Amino acid sequence: MKIAILGTRGIPNNYGGPEANAEMLSPIFLRMGHEVTVYSPDEHPYQQKEWHGVKIRHVTAKESIFGIWGNLLYDYLCIRDALASDFDVLLELGYVPCALFYPLFFSGSRRRRAKLVTNMDGLEWKRSKWNTLLQRFAELTERLGARYSDAMISDNEAIREYLLEKYHKDSRFIPYGATPVDELDAALLEPYGIKAGGYHMLISRLEPENSIETILDGYVLSAERKPFLVVGKTSTKHGQYLVKKYAERKDIRFLGGIYDYAVLSALRGLACVYFHGHSVGGTNPSLVEAMVSNAFIAAHDNPFNRSVLEANGWYFSTPQDVARIIQADNASLRSSYIAGNRSKAARIYNWDHVAREHIRLFSEVIGGQPCSSPSIAA
Numbered sequence: 001m002k003i004a005i006l007g008t009r010g011i012p013n014n015y016g017g018p019e020a021n022a023e024m025l026s027p028i029f030l031r032m033g034h035e036v037t038v039y040s041p042d043e044h045p046y047q048q049k050e051w052h053g054v055k056i057r058h059v060t061a062k063e064s065i066f067g068i069w070g071n072l073l074y075d076y077l078c079i080r081d082a083l084a085s086d087f088d089v090l091l092e093l094g095y096v097p098c099a100l101f102y103p104l105f106f107s108g109s110r111r112r113r114a115k116l117v118t119n120m121d122g123l124e125w126k127r128s129k130w131n132t133l134l135q136r137f138a139e140l141t142e143r144l145g146a147r148y149s150d151a152m153i154s155d156n157e158a159i160r161e162y163l164l165e166k167y168h169k170d171s172r173f174i175p176y177g178a179t180p181v182d183e184l185d186a187a188l189l190e191p192y193g194i195k196a197g198g199y200h201m202l203i204s205r206l207e208p209e210n211s212i213e214t215i216l217d218g219y220v221l222s223a224e225r226k227p228f229l230v231v232g233k234t235s236t237k238h239g240q241y242l243v244k245k246y247a248e249r250k251d252i253r254f255l256g257g258i259y260d261y262a263v264l265s266a267l268r269g270l271a272c273v274y275f276h277g278h279s280v281g282g283t284n285p286s287l288v289e290a291m292v293s294n295a296f297i298a299a300h301d302n303p304f305n306r307s308v309l310e311a312n313g314w315y316f317s318t319p320q321d322v323a324r325i326i327q328a329d330n331a332s333l334r335s336s337y338i339a340g341n342r343s344k345a346a347r348i349y350n351w352d353h354v355a356r357e358h359i360r361l362f363s364e365v366i367g368g369q370p371c372s373s374p375s376i377a378a
Contacts, residue, residue: 010040156282211277218322
């Protein structure tokens with residue numbers, strides 16, 4: 001079949017979760033015998049028309065000039081171009097803001113040949129980085145995504161339950177995958193002046209809903225002597241606020257964005273405790289990547305993170321919780337938590353398995369079969 005992947009900032013990934021999803025899935029789809037095209041904005045640093053056999057179609061966005069309006073233009077032009085082509089399936093990775101255009105292209109007599117499958121991602125309208133108007137806009141696009149998609153994908157069981165309850169429509173649980181890390185290279189820590197087990201850390205976009213301030217306040221409260229590393233671009237408004245707030249703390253180190261998977265894996269897996277603060281959304285890719293990196297994980301306490309880690313992690317809600325986790329003697333739990341996470345990741349968060357589930361869903365949609373199913377973890 002001919003598959004188009006939309007809704008990302010292009011591949012190779014230099015941004016986030018949906019881009020990582022597209023980067024990993026598209027070559028597997030290709031190896032399975034399907035033709036794959038990934039849409040990419042015109043300002044993406046990779047300007048070739050093909051990447052490892054995957055077709056790249058660059059579309060005007062000019063986000064550096066037009067900001068969010070460039071993003072709207074990009075999504076509109078992507079959908080329009082994809083529907084003018086002969087794709088069988090359009091995989092939309094996220095519904096904001098692309099679903100705004102769903103009624104224009106996917107309703108009534110406008111219905112086209114290609115089937116629309118939307119990965120509903122997280123609860124975008126709850127993200128605190130957006131003002132009330134943008135939150136309401138995101139909630140509108142969520143509703144449009146649920147209404148006009150031929151099938152929906154939930155990357156987390158809690159998201160699936162939420163969509164079923166709110167819109168009375170089932171979705172297919174297909175999570176993100178992660179590449180297993182069998183060996184962690186301690187030499188990759190040397191440029192950062194740290195040693196295995198001698199630091200705590202987090203990797204995240206520096207946004208309010210990712211609990212970074214809660215984690216760092218807890219670290220300060222703990223009086224821990226080991227440094228705390230923060231990996232993520234500091235150019236966001238919240239990032240600049242955090243850098244300023246902790247400017248006097250030399251033990252809190254803002255490293256900026258790091259995108260080398262081997263380096264990230266070593267940082268996660270060799271940390272004393274890896275903190276995952278995402279509080280909104282489904283399965284965050286960085287959490288799954290931490291699981292396969294032998295990381296000892298403490299996660300924000302919410303249904304999404306609990307559905308992923310289950311009993312194989314610490315949970316926190318307040319700075320006091322973070323301080324207690326840092327101060328605790330965790331050695332007796334470390335090996336069992338890590339083993340439990342790696343076992344679950346091998347069963348569920350396996351890229352080949354994830355790709356096969358996508359193709360199975362696409363085939364059902366094209367064949368007109370029901371798109372709901374039990375969890376693939378069953």
